[in-house]
Amino acid sequence: MVKGRPxxxxxxxxxxxxxxxxxxxxxxxxxxxxxxxxASLGFGSLEAPEExxxxxxxxxxxxxxxxxxxMLLFRNIASGIGNDLEKGTMQTILAYPLKRRSILxxxxxxxxxxxxxxxxxxxxxxxxxxxxxxxxxxxxxxxxTYVEYLSLPLLVASLTLLLTLLxxxxxxxxxxxxxxxxxxxxxxxxxxxxxxxxxxxLPLQLYSVVAPQVATDFYYGSLLPMGHxxxxxxxxxxxxxxxxxxxxxxxxxxxxxxxxxRRLDT
Amino acid sequence: xxxxxxxxxxxxxxxxxxxxxxxxxxxxxxxxxxxxYSYFERGVVVQPQTFSVSNSYFLxxxxxxxxxxxxGVYTDRTVSIYLLDVGRDHVEEWVEERLPDSQQLSxxxxxIMEEFLTSHQSNVAWQGNTTNGNAEFEYVPTKITNTxxxxxxxxxxxxxxxxxxxxxxxxxxxxxxxxxAKFAIPLGITLAxxxxxxxxxxxxxxxxxx
Numbered sequence: 001m002v003k004g005r006p007x008x009x010x011x012x013x014x015x016x017x018x019x020x021x022x023x024x025x026x027x028x029x030x031x032x033x034x035x036x037x038x039a040s041l042g043f044g045s046l047e048a049p050e051e052x053x054x055x056x057x058x059x060x061x062x063x064x065x066x067x068x069x070x071m072l073l074f075r076n077i078a079s080g081i082g083n084d085l086e087k088g089t090m091q092t093i094l095a096y097p098l099k100r101r102s103i104l105x106x107x108x109x110x111x112x113x114x115x116x117x118x119x120x121x122x123x124x125x126x127x128x129x130x131x132x133x134x135x136x137x138x139x140x141x142x143x144x145t146y147v148e149y150l151s152l153p154l155l156v157a158s159l160t161l162l163l164t165l166l167x168x169x170x171x172x173x174x175x176x177x178x179x180x181x182x183x184x185x186x187x188x189x190x191x192x193x194x195x196x197x198x199x200x201x202l203p204l205q206l207y208s209v210v211a212p213q214v215a216t217d218f219y220y221g222s223l224l225p226m227g228h229x230x231x232x233x234x235x236x237x238x239x240x241x242x243x244x245x246x247x248x249x250x251x252x253x254x255x256x257x258x259x260x261x262r263r264l265d266t
Numbered sequence: 267x268x269x270x271x272x273x274x275x276x277x278x279x280x281x282x283x284x285x286x287x288x289x290x291x292x293x294x295x296x297x298x299x300x301x302x303y304s305y306f307e308r309g310v311v312v313q314p315q316t317f318s319v320s321n322s323y324f325l326x327x328x329x330x331x332x333x334x335x336x337x338g339v340y341t342d343r344t345v346s347i348y349l350l351d352v353g354r355d356h357v358e359e360w361v362e363e364r365l366p367d368s369q370q371l372s373x374x375x376x377x378i379m380e381e382f383l384t385s386h387q388s389n390v391a392w393q394g395n396t397t398n399g400n401a402e403f404e405y406v407p408t409k410i411t412n413t414x415x416x417x418x419x420x421x422x423x424x425x426x427x428x429x430x431x432x433x434x435x436x437x438x439x440x441x442x443x444x445x446x447a448k449f450a451i452p453l454g455i456t457l458a459x460x461x462x463x464x465x466x467x468x469x470x471x472x473x474x475x476x
Binding site for chain 1 (some may be wrong): 270277280281283284285287288289291292328330331332333353407408409410411412437438442443446
């Protein structure tokens with residue numbers, strides 16, 4: 001067998017399973033349509049640097065599509081990996097002349113990689129169509145916004161993957177993913193409440209480790225010419241929180257790889 | 267061509283067609299004229315060979331790619347109209363720097379405004395003339411911006427101008443959405459053709475002969 005062929009075989013089969021016609025086409029339709037429909041660009045004043053507006057416009061386009069994207073990730077993990085483990089199909093896949101970590105990589109490229117590519121592709125296209133004169137000069141702000149907003153869904157998706165591998169059940173994994181995603185949403189409001197009630201930024205700082213978007217929100221909020229700012233993290237702090245968030249995601253993925261390669265018993 | 271490549275290109279083509287059709291669909295959604303946000307002014311007199319900068323407070327609210335403007339200008343003379351994507355205060359500051367004694371922008375000398383327009387050509391978002399005394403146009407910005415409306419009376423007699431401005435709410439500008447669709451759909455169909463033809467061939471070969 002040609003070197004690399006088994007990897008492509010598994011990748012092709014995962015892609016076929018995860019994105020049966022017309023799932024991918026419907027996703028593109030939903031991502032694009034909801035980006036335009038749910039975008040909220042109304043600003044009462046221009047008393048802020050343009051980066052502030054670019055950050056908020058990019059974020060506003062991601063509202064509903066990000067939710068659909070997170071659902072897609074959980075579903076892909078559940079059906080692509082969880083169901084294979086549950087139904088015993090994984091035994092056949094593991095019989096391929098390929099290292100286990102390569103098998104998981106092929107599965108994750110399909111589950112995470114393609115979904116992220118489609119999500120970012122549609123988001124960027126929508127943004128470019130809507131406000132080309134804002135995207136062009138502030139590309140780094142747009143990219144940073146994507147990195148920040150994707151951090152939490154990818155973290156929850158990694159946790160879902162680890163749990164799916166441990167439980168060997170797809171359905172449970174997807175339920176766990178959904179619950180975690182909503183829990184983080186609730187936690188976000190609670191953390192703000194506690195922070196304001198105690199007049200301490202510590203809860204916000206702690207939460208920013210898993211959801212760096214919070215720190216970025218405050219960073220761009222601090223650019224507004226207002227009197228009192230509750231928390232004004234510096235840009236390097238924002239990058240630090242982002243690094244920490246992705247570091248945790250990488251650690252969970254590493255543990256998943258480790259478990260899949262050495263411990264998983266099909 | 268390898269079957270896998272045919273399938274891959276076919277899917278990319280189908281995705282492009284889906285994206286293109288979504289954009290076409292969105293481009294058909296008409297803008298809504300926001301009746302709550304409108305402004306009109308009647309009988310603005312602009313002397314011959316002078317410019318006038320509209321006094322509308324309405325235009326001091328920034329517009330964005332989802333909030334455009336519909337502007338109608340009605341006059342008995344030939345008037346040149348300029349819509350600038352800078353605020354009135356920006357024009358005022360620029361004029362004050364050159365003419366510290368100038369009192370107001372309401373009736374500027376033609377030469378100073380021409381100078382401004384020459385040095386701020388990138389800020390001219392729209393320009394045109396009234397034909398048969400009327401001009402109507404829509405402006406959808408590509409960024410968040412303030413706007414200023416400038417009238418230039420190129421006639422030799424006073425021009426009395428009426429104008430109204432209405433806020434338009436868009437999902438996305440029709441033109442901006444349909445332009446990429448014009449490329450995405452044909453490209454998508456081209457990429458999907460090999461996949462479609464192979465599917466048709468396979469179906470024909472599997473249908474039993476009568």
